[in-house]
Structures are given as structure tokens and as C-alpha cells.
Amino acid sequence: xxxxxxxxxxxxxxxxxxxxxxxxxxxxxxxxxxxxxxxxxxxxxxxxxxxxxxxxxxxxxxxxxxxxxxxxxxxxxxxxxxxxxxxxxxxxxxxxxxxxxxxxxxxxxxxxxxxxxxxxxxxxxxxxxxxxxxxxxxxxxxxxxxxxxxxxxxxxxxxxxxxxxxxxxxxxxxxxxxxxxxxxxxxxxxxxxxxxxxxxxxxxxxxxxxxxxxxxxxxxxxxxxxxxxxxxxxxxxxxxxxxxxxxxxxxxxxxxxxxxxxxxxxxxxxxxxxxxxxxxxxxxxxxxxxxxxxxxxxxxxxxxxxxxxxxxxxxxxxxxxxxxxxxxxxxxxxxxxxxxxxxxxxxxxxxxxxxxxxxxxxxxxxxxxxxxxxxxxxxxxxxxxxxxxxxxxx
Numbered sequence: 001x002x003x004x005x006x007x008x009x010x011x012x013x014x015x016x017x018x019x020x021x022x023x024x025x026x027x028x029x030x031x032x033x034x035x036x037x038x039x040x041x042x043x044x045x046x047x048x049x050x051x052x053x054x055x056x057x058x059x060x061x062x063x064x065x066x067x068x069x070x071x072x073x074x075x076x077x078x079x080x081x082x083x084x085x086x087x088x089x090x091x092x093x094x095x096x097x098x099x100x101x102x103x104x105x106x107x108x109x110x111x112x113x114x115x116x117x118x119x120x121x122x123x124x125x126x127x128x129x130x131x132x133x134x135x136x137x138x139x140x141x142x143x144x145x146x147x148x149x150x151x152x153x154x155x156x157x158x159x160x161x162x163x164x165x166x167x168x169x170x171x172x173x174x175x176x177x178x179x180x181x182x183x184x185x186x187x188x189x190x191x192x193x194x195x196x197x198x199x200x201x202x203x204x205x206x207x208x209x210x211x212x213x214x215x216x217x218x219x220x221x222x223x224x225x226x227x228x229x230x231x232x233x234x235x236x237x238x239x240x241x242x243x244x245x246x247x248x249x250x251x252x253x254x255x256x257x258x259x260x261x262x263x264x265x266x267x268x269x270x271x272x273x274x275x276x277x278x279x280x281x282x283x284x285x286x287x288x289x290x291x292x293x294x295x296x297x298x299x300x301x302x303x304x305x306x307x308x309x310x311x312x313x314x315x316x317x318x319x320x321x322x323x324x325x326x327x328x329x330x331x332x333x334x335x336x337x338x339x340x341x342x343x344x345x346x347x348x349x350x351x352x353x354x355x356x357x358x359x360x361x362x363x364x365x366x367x368x369x370x371x372x373x374x375x376x377x378x379x380x381x382x383x384x385x386x387x388x389x390x391x392x393x394x
Contacts, residue, residue, distance in 0.1 A: 021200045025140045026149070028198030030156040033133060035192025036096060037157030037260075038164040040126070042185035043103060045165055045256040046178055048238035049249040050106070054178060055115060059236075059243070059367070063359020066235040068116050069123040070355065073227075073348020076127040080341055083128075088337065089199035092132045096193035098125025104186025107179045125189075127348065131340035134324050136199060138336050146328045150321050151271025158264035164188065165260060169253040178249065216339055218388055219326055222283070223343035225381045226320060227350030229290055232374045233313055235355045237297060240367055241310060245303035255307055259314045270318040279322040279329070283385035286319035287378045294374035298367075326388065 051057045057065065083091050102122025109115050134150065141149035168181050241247040247255075274282045293313050300306060323343065331339045358370035 022140050025136070025199045026152075028195050029133065029136055029140065030153060031195035032092065032096070032192045032199075033153045033157040034160030035188045035195060036099075036129070036133070037160035038188040039099060039103065039185045039192070041161030041164040041256060041260060042168055042181055042188075044234070044238070045168060045253050046181055046185075046249070048242040048247075049252060050178055052239060052242045053249075055112065057112070059239070059362035060359040061112065062239055063235060063355040063357075063362070065112075065116060065119060066231060066355035067352050067359075069119045070227075070231065070348050070351035072120060072123040072127040073130075073351055074345050075124065076130070076348075077341055077345045079124070079128045080131075080337075088132050088136055089196045092129055092136070092199075093193040093196035095125040095129040095132070096189045096196065098122060099129065100125075100186040100189030100193070102186075103189065104183050106182035127344065131337060131344050135337040135340055138324070138328050139333065147271040147275035147321065147325050148268070150324060151268035151318075154267040154271070154318065154321070155264050158260045158267060160188070161260040162257060162264065165253050165257040169250060169257065172250050172253060212342060213331075213335075213339070216327075216330065216342075218384060219323065219330070219339070219343060220346045221384050222323060222381060223346040224350045225377050225384065226323070227347035228354045228377045229374055229381070230317075230347070231351045231354040232294065232297075232358065232371060236358055236362070236367070236370050237310055237313065240297070241303065241306060244367065245306065247303065247307070251307075255311055256314075258311050262311070262315045263318060266315055267318040267321070271321055274322050274325055278390065279326040280385060280388040280390060282319055282322040283388070284382055286316060286322070287381040287385060289316060290378040290381070291375055294371050294378060297371040297374075298369075330389075 051062055051065070080091070099122045102118050102120075102125060105118045105121075106115075109118050133153065137149050137153045138146055164185070167184075171181065172178075238252065241255075242252065270282070290313075293309060293316075296309050297306070300309070324340065327336060327339050327343070354373075358373065361369040361373070
């Protein structure tokens with residue numbers, strides 16, 4: 001995906017036009033990030049209480065639900081292959097509409113089967129969307145500023161997320177039920193789809209979106225391991241706080257407000273540090289920290305400490321930007337989207353397996369074992385990250 005091939009060789013007037021396209025694209029992409037952040041912050045902030053208190057799911061049912069939902073990360077490859085002839089902003093707009101409609105339908109879901117069906121619909125839109133914003137951000141970024149632009153886009157998402165969570169916290173305090181909040185989340189996703197239509201349409205991959213290269217093997221493996229780690233946090237960490245430690249919805253929203261506020265400040269710093277220090281150092285630090293986090297989830301029993309741990313764990317997701325900047329360093333621009341899409345698929349192979357495994361372990365042996373699997377995963381991730389090639393000059 002490419003905005004222009006050689007900006008330095010362009011005449012001044014043409015260079016000005018390209019820069020105007022870049023700025024417009026970054027503005028509307030940032031708006032889409034913010035709207036998607038608004039939607040997904042509500043989904044994450046409401047989900048644990050919704051499944052535990054509204055739907056009364058067991059640990060195993062929660063694992064099955066998450067596994068179904070994460071299969072969409074694998075089928076997203078097929079959807080992208082079918083839509084390869086479309087410009088990426090148009091695909092992004094359609095996927096955010098799916099996200100909005102599916103998540104908004106939670107307003108009327110009362111049965112487990114319908115919950116799975118609605119989750120599959122919005123999750124498919126989300127997972128096709130997932131590689132697109134980063135790929136578009138890389139195409140719009142100036143040379144040598146990829147990490148900074150990614151950090152800015154994530155900061156825009158954090159702003160949208162913070163607004164959503166603050167609004168939800170006020171509404172919950174006013175005794176508004178949880179279900180209407182899902183309608184609000186769906187509406188924000190529809191606005192994000194409209195914002196995508198303002199991104200330059202020439203941002204389109206010139207080659208097929210499905211690609212598997214042996215030289216990207218370390219990236220694929222890290223994406224697989226990250227999928228396992230991610231699902232421990234998404235499927236079980238928040239669920240643990242609600243189910244075992246009886247954390248109310250208002251408190252969960254406050255936790256996510258703090259997460260997004262810290263993310264707004266932290267993500268750009270991480271992006272700049274990745275640009276300076278390189279992906280290897282950033283990822284080794286990240287996975288070393290995760291090893292400690294998972295041990296704490298399994299062994300600590302103070303809900304106040306676990307609340308703090310949950311905040312830090314979520315904020316540290318910013319370090320996964322290093323995986324994207326690694327692709328930017330090793331892959332040509334026309335292979336960014338297909339490589340990122342393959343990474344999403346690898347991520348979601350693990351994301352399907354982990355909830356099923358974790359739910360079974362939770363049911364049979366106790367919640368601790370769902371988190372202890374993460375210790376092994378994080379240790380393996382450190383070993384793989386150490387094998388990443390150093391940047392020139394490091």
C-alpha cells in the first residue's frame with residue numbers, strides 16, 4: 001500500500017498536493033481510530049459485567065464464546081482476499097458498519113445462542129478492520145516516522161476510548177441499564193465508517209492481500225504467541241475481577257478510564273522509544289513484564305492489587321506496536337497489508353485455542369491455571385524476540 005513512490009523527486013506543487021492528501025488522510029484516519037476506540041472501549045468495559053451478570057455465563061461458557069468470536073480473525077483473511085479489488089478505506093468503512101450493527105444488537109440479546117451469533121457478526125467486521133488502520137497509517141507516515149504516526153493514531157483511539165468510558169460511567173451512575181450503552185457503541189462505529197470515506201482512495205494494495213513468506217517467520221510466531229497472551233487478558237482477566245472479586249460495573253469503567261488516560265500519554269512515548277531503541281529491546285522488555293503479570297494474576301488475592309495489575313497489563317498493549325514497525329522494516333510497502341493480515345490470522349489461531357483451553361482449565365482445576373499458561377507463553381516470546389535481527393546501526 002503506497003501513497004506516493006518517491007516524494008523527494010516530485011515538483012514542489014505536486015509535493016504540496018501529496019502532503020495535503022497525507023494530512024487529510026491522517027485526520028480522517030485519526031477520526032476513525034477515535035470512533036473505533038469509542039466502540040471497543042465500551043465493548044471491553046461492559047463485556048465482563050454483561051456476560052457475568054446479565055447473561056450469567058460460566059467460565060467454560062465464556063471461553064467458548066471467546067473462541068467462537070476469535071475464529072473471525074482467521075476467516076478475515078478470506079474476506080480480505082475476496083475484497084482485494086476495493087480500496088482499503090472502503091473496506092474499512094464497511095467493516096465498521098458491521099461492527100456497529102452487530103454490537104448494537106446486544107441491546108435485545110437474551111439467549112446464549114443469539115449472543116454467539118451477534119458476537120460473530122460484529123467480530124467479523126472488527127477482525128477484517130484490524131490490519132487496515134495500521135497499514136493505512138504506515139502508508140501515510142513520512143519516512144522514519146512510522147512509530148510516531150502509529151503512536152499518534154493509537155493516542156486518537158485512546159481519546160475516543162476515554163470519552164466513551166467517561167460517558168458510560170456518568171450514565172451508569174444515573175442508573176441507565178447496560179444494554180442501551182451497546183446501542184451507543186454501535187452508533188460510534190457507524191460514524192467511524194463514515195470517517196473512512198474521507199481517507200484517500202488511492203491507498204490500495206497493488207498485490208494480493210494473502211502472502212506467506214519464510215523470511216517473516218519470526219513475526220508470524222510472535223503474533224501467534226501474542227494471541228495467546230492477549231486472550232488471557234481479554235477473556236479471563238476482567239472476567240476474574242467480576243466473577244471472583246465481584247467488581248461492579250462502575251469500578252470496571254473507572255479501571256478502563258485510567259487505562260485509556262494512561263494509554264493516551266504512554267502510547268506515543270512507546271512509539272518514539274521503539275523508533276530509537278528498536279523492536280528487539282522493546283519486545284524483550286514487554287514479554288519479560290508479562291511473565292511477572294501472569295504470575296501475579298494466578299497467585300495474588302488482593303482485588304486492589306489486581307485492579308492495579310489489570311491497568312498496567314492493558315496499558316502495556318502499546319508495546320505490540322513493535323510488531324507493526326518490524327513489518328515496516330522488513331517488508332516492502334506493497335506487502336504491508338498481506339503480512340499484517342497473516343499476522344492477524346496467526347494471532348487468532350492462538351486466540352481460538354486459548355479461551356477453550358483456559359475455560360477448561362478454569363472449570364476443572366481453578367482459575368489460576370488459565371493464567372499460568374501465560375507464563376510459559378511469555379517466556380517463549382522472550383526467546384523468539386531475542387532472535388529478531390538488529391537494525392542497521394544498533
